[in-house]
Amino acid sequence: MRAILGRLIGVIPTLLITWTFVFGAMRLVPGDPVLLMLQGTPISDEAMDAARAKLGVDRPIIVQYVSFLANAARGDFGDSFRSRQPVTRLIAAEFPFTLQLALGGFAVGLLLGATLGVVAGVWPNGWIDTLCMTTALAGLSLPSFWIGMLLIQVFATWLGWVPVLGTGFDALILPSISLGLFLAGGLARLTRNAIIEVMGQDYIRTARAKGLPAWRVVGKHALRNAVIPPLTLLGMQFALLIGGAVVTETVFARPGIGRLLVLAVLEKDFPVVQGVVVLTTAAYVLINVAIDIAYGIIDPRVQG
Amino acid sequence: MNTASPVRRPWLISRLFGAPGAVAGAIVIVVILGLAVLAPYLAPYDWNANSQCRRLAPMSVEHWFGCDLFGRDIFSRVIYGARFSLAMGLSTVAISLVFGALLGIVIAYAGGRIDRIGARVIDAMLCFPSIILAILIVAVLGVGLLNAALAVGISGIPRFARITRAATLSLAARDFVEAARSVGAGHRRIVLRHLLPNLAPILIVIATLDLGGAVLFTATLSFLGLGAQPPTPEWGAMLNAGREYVRYAPWTMIFPGLALFLTVMAVNLVGDRLSLILDPRQRDRS
Numbered sequence: 001m002r003a004i005l006g007r008l009i010g011v012i013p014t015l016l017i018t019w020t021f022v023f024g025a026m027r028l029v030p031g032d033p034v035l036l037m038l039q040g041t042p043i044s045d046e047a048m049d050a051a052r053a054k055l056g057v058d059r060p061i062i063v064q065y066v067s068f069l070a071n072a073a074r075g076d077f078g079d080s081f082r083s084r085q086p087v088t089r090l091i092a093a094e095f096p097f098t099l100q101l102a103l104g105g106f107a108v109g110l111l112l113g114a115t116l117g118v119v120a121g122v123w124p125n126g127w128i129d130t131l132c133m134t135t136a137l138a139g140l141s142l143p144s145f146w147i148g149m150l151l152i153q154v155f156a157t158w159l160g161w162v163p164v165l166g167t168g169f170d171a172l173i174l175p176s177i178s179l180g181l182f183l184a185g186g187l188a189r190l191t192r193n194a195i196i197e198v199m200g201q202d203y204i205r206t207a208r209a210k211g212l213p214a215w216r217v218v219g220k221h222a223l224r225n226a227v228i229p230p231l232t233l234l235g236m237q238f239a240l241l242i243g244g245a246v247v248t249e250t251v252f253a254r255p256g257i258g259r260l261l262v263l264a265v266l267e268k269d270f271p272v273v274q275g276v277v278v279l280t281t282a283a284y285v286l287i288n289v290a291i292d293i294a295y296g297i298i299d300p301r302v303q304g
Numbered sequence: 305m306n307t308a309s310p311v312r313r314p315w316l317i318s319r320l321f322g323a324p325g326a327v328a329g330a331i332v333i334v335v336i337l338g339l340a341v342l343a344p345y346l347a348p349y350d351w352n353a354n355s356q357c358r359r360l361a362p363m364s365v366e367h368w369f370g371c372d373l374f375g376r377d378i379f380s381r382v383i384y385g386a387r388f389s390l391a392m393g394l395s396t397v398a399i400s401l402v403f404g405a406l407l408g409i410v411i412a413y414a415g416g417r418i419d420r421i422g423a424r425v426i427d428a429m430l431c432f433p434s435i436i437l438a439i440l441i442v443a444v445l446g447v448g449l450l451n452a453a454l455a456v457g458i459s460g461i462p463r464f465a466r467i468t469r470a471a472t473l474s475l476a477a478r479d480f481v482e483a484a485r486s487v488g489a490g491h492r493r494i495v496l497r498h499l500l501p502n503l504a505p506i507l508i509v510i511a512t513l514d515l516g517g518a519v520l521f522t523a524t525l526s527f528l529g530l531g532a533q534p535p536t537p538e539w540g541a542m543l544n545a546g547r548e549y550v551r552y553a554p555w556t557m558i559f560p561g562l563a564l565f566l567t568v569m570a571v572n573l574v575g576d577r578l579s580l581i582l583d584p585r586q587r588d589r590s
Contacts, residue, residue, distance in 0.1 A: 017428035025444050134325060137576060141569035143520055145527045145543060146561030149550055157551045164551075243435035250528055251547075261436070262528050265443040273443045277436055285431050 003296065007289050016069070018281045023068050026274055033057050036268055037081045077275035082267055087275035091257060098256040101179060101248060102241045104172050108180025109187055109237075112139075116184065117191025121226070122218055124196050132188065139185030144244055148178040148251035165253060175252045179244045183237060194226040201225070238287050242280055319581050320574075329573030336567050339386035347380035351537045360553040370555035372546065374535075378556060381537035382563050388538040389567050392453050393519035399457025400518075401511050404464020405503070409495060411465075412472035423469060429462035438521070442530045449538065452531030456521045460514065467510055468503060475502055505582045512575035516568045523564050539564040 029036070034043075034051045043051070052058045055078070056067060071077065077087035113136075120132035151174045156164040163171050198204065199222055207217045246258030253259075257276055264272035321327050339346060349356045349367075354374045361371040369378035411422030432440070441455035475481065476499070484498050523540030525531035532538035534545050539560040546556035 013424060014428045014431055017425055018431055021429065021432075022440065025440055028444050030446075130325075137572050138569060141516060141520070141565060141572050143523060143527075143540070143543075143561055143564050143568070145524065145540075146557070146565065149543065149547070149557050149561070153550065153554050153557075239433035242433045246435055246439070247524055247528070261439060262530070265439055266447070266529055268443075270443070273440065277432070277440050280436050281432050284433060288431075 004293050007293060011285055011289055014285055015282060018285075019069060019072050019278060020065075022274055022277055022281075023065055026270060027061070029270060033270070036270065072278050075279075077278065078271040080264075080272050081269045082264075082272075087271050090260065090272060091275055091279060094255055094257050094260050097254060098245050098249070098258065100172060101175055101245055101254065101256060104176030105179025105183060105241060105244060105248070106237070108176050109183030112180060112184035113187025114191050116188035118195055118218070118223065118226075120188070121192040121195025121199065122222075124192070129192075133192065136185045136188035136192075139181050139188070141185075142181060144178055144182040144247050145251050147181055148175070148248060151178055152252070171252075171254075175248050175254060178251065179241070179248045182244045182248075183240055186240065187237075191226065195222060198222045198226040238284055242284070316581065320577055323577050325573045326577035329570040329577075332566055332570035333390075333574065336386050336390060336570070339383050340390065343384050343387060347377075347383045349377035349380040351376065351381045351384040352535055360549065360556070362553070363555055369559040370553065372542075372553075372556050373549060376535075378542075378559055381542060382539070382559050384537040385539045385542065385560060385563060386567075388449070388532065388536070389519050389523065389564065390571075392449075392456075392522040392538075393515050393571070396453050396457040396460065396518045396522060397511050397515050399454065400460030400464050400514065401507060403458075404461040405468045405507055407461065407465040408468025408470075409472050409499060409503070412469040413476060413491070413495060413499070415476075419469075419473075423466075426462050426465050426469070430466065432459070434459045434463075435521070435524070438525065439528075439530065442525065447530050447533070449526070449532040449536060452525040453522055456518055456525065460518070463514075464507075464510065468507065471503055471506055472499060475499055509579045509582045512571075512578050516572040516575060519571060520564070520568045 033055055034048055034057070037051065037055065049058075056064055059067075075088050079086055080090055083090065116132045116136055120129045120136075123129060152164055155161050155174060162173050165171065204217060204221055207221045212221075242258070245256060246262060248254070249256040249259040250262055257280070260272060261276040263269075264276065321330065354376060356377045357367050357371040357375050359371065359373055359375050361367060361375075363370045367377050367379060369382060372378055372381070407422070407426075411419050414422075429437075437459040438452075438455040441458055442451055445451040445454060481494060481498055484494050489498070522531060523538070526538050526540030527544045529544055532541040534541060542560040543557055546553070546560075550557045
């Protein structure tokens with residue numbers, strides 16, 4: 001219990017450093033924040049001063065910094081320059097779409113990646129291994145926006161199996177495959193190494209010596225133990241998922257956090273940029289801590 | 305102290321190309337480099353001249369890869385695109401490598417409180433998903449090809465700094481560093497002559513492994529509209545420009561994407577092989 005509390009407290013400096021970086025980066029944006037907010041509409045001097053006071057940019061930088069941290073901790077990032085809505089509400093509205101995509105992509109990636117990795121790891125250093133690992137490398141090298149466009153062209157435009165646009169389940173299939181391929185390459189390599197590692201262990205030799213059939217040795221003894229290292233890297237997968245979501249949502253013109261971020265950068269909507277960056281980073285940190293804690297519970301050897 | 309004797313080099317090259325994948329990768333890289341250098345001689349048309357052919361004309365004998373919305377020859381544009389891919393990848397990795405390695409060596413060598421704080425900051429910076437960090441930097445610097453490359457380069461600095469710091473820490477504790485110090489070598493000499501040469505292999509491996517990703521990453525930013533802007537014939541930007549009418553003219557998307565895929569795959573094949581040979585932990589396996 002104390003270890004868990006310690007981990008959670010350890011998060012605070014990390015978040016503080018990342019948020020300070022975001023705050024600093026946002027101050028480096030050239031131009032007057034009020035003019036950026038107005039995005040070209042003319043304004044009187046008095047209204048300008050009022051806007052400045054409302055944004056809080058007339059206060060000393062240190063006060064701005066502290067209030068930024070306090071607001072960020074409460075999840076308040078001000079209003080979007082563009083839609084005038086609270087940033088938090090915009091993000092909350094987009095979040096379910098990104099979550100669906102992330103889950104779909106992760107399922108596809110796990111299925112494909114684990115299969116390739118297990119097959120390669122069970123028969124290492126032969127042509128099967130080479131084939132699987134070259135496929136995995138191809139997955140890592142595929143531009144996901146390109147594969148997304150190809151998928152749309154073949155399965156939506158030519159074959160008409162799935163709709164090009166939309167937010168229903170069938171419109172989720174192609175984006176999930178596109179995002180899943182992006183993840184599968186890395187997962188395949190991790191799984192392969194974990195399997196090879198496990199296959200060299202004594203208990204595998206014992207299981208073999210007992211005369212267990214190969215599929216039972218792999219399925220029951222190897223896979224269970226090999227699953228832990230790739231799963232702990234789930235936290236890192238989150239970073240890839242977010243990156244992949246940014247691209248996938250753009251290709252498939254799906255709503256979502258990634259699309260929100262890209263549009264906000266293009267439209268110079270800085271509160272939205274700031275909000276998305278702060279929240280995704282916080283989510284990444286918290287997910288990794290949660291996995292750390294869960295890992296400690298599952299595998300007692302990790303304690304301490 | 306120079307351990308890179310001439311005997312070792314042929315060994316490295318022959319082992320590097322002992323795998324068919326690495327050979328294929330190297331050939332593709334040479335072809336891409338050739339295209340980049342000889343683009344003005346190889347491209348049949350001007351990459352930026354409109355109305356070379358009918359708008360969105362399909363593939364033909366005159367225009368191998370078809371034409372885009374402005375009647376520009378896609379084959380010529382893909383050839384010119386080779387100038388951006390590897391150049392962008394190399395420069396972004398160079399930024400990450402130089403600044404990351406510098407940072408890592410300095411904080412590890414300084415030790416004490418500087419190292420503790422530095423390590424903390426690096427770990428925190430690694431909590432930004434790298435594409436999010438790059439997009440944030442583009443948001444600050446403004447949209448454009450050079451800014452996108454800069455952003456990708458900067459977003460890689462924490463990763464290189466972390467690896468270099470860890471490697472420097474383990475090296476600095478070794479006897480030969482202590483020996484150098486005891487015979488009166490200064491900080492500069494220890495860092496330049498003793499630490500850096502021993503860090504080089506691992507840095508080369510990481511840099512090569514990162515190169516494919518960097519090429520892809522920069523092209524991705526261009527695809528998102530945050531990097532190269534039209535009419536630049538950068539592959540990612542070409543895919544972005546073709547998005548609206550891709551269903552009527554898929555060739556506008558197929559060929560730039562294929563070129564990008566082949567380049568990244570080639571770099572990854574060579575990088576993978578190189579890491580297998582240079583990484584001491586993996587050396588015995590192959």
